[in-house]
Amino acid sequence: xxxxxxxxxxxxxxxxxxxxxxxxxxxxxxxxxxxxxxxxxxxxxxxxxxxxxxxxxxxxxxxxxxxxxxxxxxxxxxxxxxxxxxxxxxxxxxxxxxxxxxxxxxxxxxxxxxxxxxxxxxxxxxxxxxxxxxxxxxxxxxxxxxxxxxxxxxxxxxxxxxxxxxxxxxxxxxxxxxxxxxxxxxxxxxxxxxxxxxxxxxxxxxxxxxxxxxxxxxxxxxxxxxxxxxxxxxxxxxxxxxxxxxxxxxxxxxxxxxxxxxxxxxxxxxxxxxxxxxxxxxxxxxxxxxxxxxxxxxxxxxxxxxxxxxxxxxxxxxxxxxxxxxxxxxxxxxxxxxxxxxxxxxxxxxxxxxxxxxxxxxxxxxxxxxxxxxxxxxxxxxxxxxxxxxxxxxxxxxxxxxxxxxxxxxxxxxxxxxxxxxxxxxxxxxxxxxxxxxxxxxxxxxxxxxxxxxxxxxxxxxxxxxxxxxxxxxxxxxxxxxxxxxxxxxxx
Numbered sequence: 001x002x003x004x005x006x007x008x009x010x011x012x013x014x015x016x017x018x019x020x021x022x023x024x025x026x027x028x029x030x031x032x033x034x035x036x037x038x039x040x041x042x043x044x045x046x047x048x049x050x051x052x053x054x055x056x057x058x059x060x061x062x063x064x065x066x067x068x069x070x071x072x073x074x075x076x077x078x079x080x081x082x083x084x085x086x087x088x089x090x091x092x093x094x095x096x097x098x099x100x101x102x103x104x105x106x107x108x109x110x111x112x113x114x115x116x117x118x119x120x121x122x123x124x125x126x127x128x129x130x131x132x133x134x135x136x137x138x139x140x141x142x143x144x145x146x147x148x149x150x151x152x153x154x155x156x157x158x159x160x161x162x163x164x165x166x167x168x169x170x171x172x173x174x175x176x177x178x179x180x181x182x183x184x185x186x187x188x189x190x191x192x193x194x195x196x197x198x199x200x201x202x203x204x205x206x207x208x209x210x211x212x213x214x215x216x217x218x219x220x221x222x223x224x225x226x227x228x229x230x231x232x233x234x235x236x237x238x239x240x241x242x243x244x245x246x247x248x249x250x251x252x253x254x255x256x257x258x259x260x261x262x263x264x265x266x267x268x269x270x271x272x273x274x275x276x277x278x279x280x281x282x283x284x285x286x287x288x289x290x291x292x293x294x295x296x297x298x299x300x301x302x303x304x305x306x307x308x309x310x311x312x313x314x315x316x317x318x319x320x321x322x323x324x325x326x327x328x329x330x331x332x333x334x335x336x337x338x339x340x341x342x343x344x345x346x347x348x349x350x351x352x353x354x355x356x357x358x359x360x361x362x363x364x365x366x367x368x369x370x371x372x373x374x375x376x377x378x379x380x381x382x383x384x385x386x387x388x389x390x391x392x393x394x395x396x397x398x399x400x401x402x403x404x405x406x407x408x409x410x411x412x413x414x415x416x417x418x419x420x421x422x423x424x425x426x427x428x429x430x431x432x433x434x435x436x437x438x439x440x441x442x443x444x445x446x447x448x449x450x451x452x453x454x455x456x457x458x459x460x461x462x463x464x465x466x467x468x469x470x471x472x473x474x475x476x477x478x479x480x481x482x483x484x485x486x487x488x489x490x491x492x
Contacts, residue, residue, distance in 0.1 A: 006301055007345060008254065010268060011284070014045050014294035016053055016359050021288030023065045023233075026279040029072040032089055033286055035275070035294050036063030042077050043359075044089045045294065047284075055361045056093050058085060065107045069131070070114040078105035084119055086131070093362030096134060100127065102448075104146075111152040118159055120147030124445060126161050126171070136456055139449035140171050142178050144442065149191045154198040158215075162189035168203045170215060180218055184211070191233045195240045202243065204231035210245055212257070226253050226262045232274045237302060238282040246273030252287050254301075267346045268295050 019038035026033050033045040042056040042063060061081035068075055068089075075087045084098040084105055101121035108119050116137070117129040126140040126147055145164035152159055158179075159171040168189050170180040186207035194201050200221070202212045210231055212222040229248035236243055243255045252273055254264035271290035278285045282302055287295045 020290040024275045027072040078108040080104040120150035122146045162192040164188040206230040246276040248272040
């Protein structure tokens with residue numbers, strides 16, 4: 001039997017959320033873990049077992065995404081209440097609110113220098129914001145349905161976005177133009193991110209697949225189909241050699257990208273896994289799920305010699321096929337399916353001495369949760385989009401969102417493009433009218449984006465004029481004082 005140290009181990013289980021955990025991110029200081037939930041609260045977990053946890057109250061609806069700034073002194077959270085909040089991750093609980101979009105904000109991410117934020121929304125737009133000035137900068141509008149995830153490249157020159165229009169788009173932040181579109185998806189694209197070097201992007205889908213593209217050649221270099229349900233999120237290891245993914249099949253999978261193979265399947269959640277994240281040094285990773293749990297794992301396998309790990313794996317399981325060299329030096333896409341040689345782990349928490357951390361509630365008074373269902377542990381509580389076998393993390397909801405589903409389907413701007421493809425039996429005239437409405441809404445969205453940019457420029461110009469006016473008035477006042485003193489003459 002191989003040494004336990006080479007396998008990932010479950011270190012701690014954080015309990016404090018009252019509903020599904022939808023997102024997670026480690027701080028760059030390696031001291032905190034932020035998680036968001038359907039319970040509308042942001043939790044900041046201190047990794048020191050004796051330290052208190054903080055519950056930040058302020059959002060009026062489900063939290064869909066969280067991200068630490070590169071310095072670790074801010075946490076951004078996105079919500080279905082159409083806002084983005086910037087929090088100070090300490091006991092003061094101070095926050096700044098961005099009224100970011102006209103619909104649910106699904107994703108938020110800092111740029112590598114920490115000066116910009118990018119957000120994606122159900123209003124089909126991607127927006128870039130100034131963190132310091134706390135102002136909108138510009139909008140990117142070519143998606144034709146909900147935007148699920150947005151990320152800056154490590155150098156900040158590109159933005160990647162994906163959504164329910166089944167596309168992944170690459171944007172140039174200098175020209176503000178879409179420079180590439182990847183559309184080989186059988187369902188909504190649920191998550192997208194760059195690797196550490198910025199040479200590749202990975203994207204996952206509701207069709208259970210995960211794909212890695214080389215953005216220098218625009219080629220699909222790896223294609224994995226190791227989950228049996230929709231992939232809700234993933235995270236690259238900082239080395240770029242590994243990737244973890246969380247799925248509605250209740251598992252976390254660990255992929256070895258150098259070998260192009262699945263090496264671990266982790267069982268720990270009861271219900272869909274909605275969020276996964278590596279720490280910035282790669283020594284830890286976290287997973288959050290529909291069971292309201294946050295599990296923190298110790299990586300372990302990245303600390304040992306790579307060849308020794310492969311050798312020990314081959315001794316305890318059936319032999320693996322040769323490495324997929326076509327992926328290391330790709331000539332064509334190569335799909336990977338689940339193999340018998342993977343390691344299944346049913347974890348036991350090693351840190352059984354630490355009690356659940358004391359939670360300090362900070363921020364605004366809690367928003368009324370009347371009508372929120374208490375279901376937190378299974379598939380029946382979340383809503384599937386038409387044509388998908390399972391919903392992504394951002395669509396996981398409870399009874400109160402199910403009540404709104406019929407209303408949302410009747411609103412042409414929110415997902416009608418997708419619904420038209422799936423429904424049958426509609427009269428041609430009615431379908432044509434709906435398509436025309438969607439086109440007009442797209443034009444309206446672009447018009448609003450242009451007006452927002454012009455309004456921002458106007459505000460800047462007005463502020464500049466007011467500053468200049470203040471300087472001129474001060475100068476005139478000073479000159480008048482000098483003239484008055486000169487007219488009085490020298491004192492006798």
